[in-house]
Amino acid sequence: MIDALRNPEISILPARQDDLNAIMLLERGGFPAAEQWSERSWRGELLGEGRTILIARAQHPVGVISIKTLGELADVHRLVVEPRSRRRGIGTALVRAGLERVRQHGVREVILDVGYGNEPAIALYQQLGFEQFSARRNYYGPGQDALILKLYDLQTWPDRIPVRVAEP
Numbered sequence: 001m002i003d004a005l006r007n008p009e010i011s012i013l014p015a016r017q018d019d020l021n022a023i024m025l026l027e028r029g030g031f032p033a034a035e036q037w038s039e040r041s042w043r044g045e046l047l048g049e050g051r052t053i054l055i056a057r058a059q060h061p062v063g064v065i066s067i068k069t070l071g072e073l074a075d076v077h078r079l080v081v082e083p084r085s086r087r088r089g090i091g092t093a094l095v096r097a098g099l100e101r102v103r104q105h106g107v108r109e110v111i112l113d114v115g116y117g118n119e120p121a122i123a124l125y126q127q128l129g130f131e132q133f134s135a136r137r138n139y140y141g142p143g144q145d146a147l148i149l150k151l152y153d154l155q156t157w158p159d160r161i162p163v164r165v166a167e168p
């Protein structure tokens, strides 16, 4: 659910093949160079089977999420919001919208990896009900550890997430 008071103009829609350039702008603007996905990786994502890729748009694309589904398990592959649009609920809205879609397709559990020190992303996912599942040393390269987070029982998930009431 998008926070209408903070983001009256944002819509969240499925990505199309011709969104690749816009996605690459988000990728390059949103991650440090060493962590960026290549255009080839994102093209593969857009063509891949079982993907839910959603873009948040205002006047221009401001964020994107990609989730891979395999049977009853989904894996959040990528989430990024452009720096100047952060802390407005857009990342949360993208994750909520993506999870709602895969939930409707029968997904029961969701897993993801996130940098051990990525506090913004970890806080966002924990607010949405993800729990620590495990940790992996050097997962992204030497000295770059990861947390593996899991959301259990997505089918009952919306009922378990506290509704946050926006301050007028």
Ligand SMILES: CC(C)(COP(=O)(O)OP(=O)(O)OC[C@H]1O[C@@H](n2cnc3c(N)ncnc32)[C@H](O)[C@@H]1OP(=O)(O)O)[C@@H](O)C(=O)NCCC(=O)NCCS
Pocket: 030, 031, 077, 078, 079, 080, 081, 082, 085, 086, 087, 088, 089, 090, 091, 092, 093, 114, 115, 118, 119, 120, 121, 123, 124, 125, 127
């Ligand atoms: C992680 C990311 C997607 C969050 O997007 P966002 O639109 O700013 O997130 P939201 O506004 O929905 O924030 C939701 C909650 O997450 C937490 N959070 C977000 N940014 C935070 C920050 N910089 N510091 C601490 N907590 C933060 C807060 O609890 C926030 O709720 P609040 O604003 O009500 O306090 C964004 O920071 C980003 O694109 N980061 C770079 C890419 C990345 O790390 N992606 C995730 C791993 S693939």
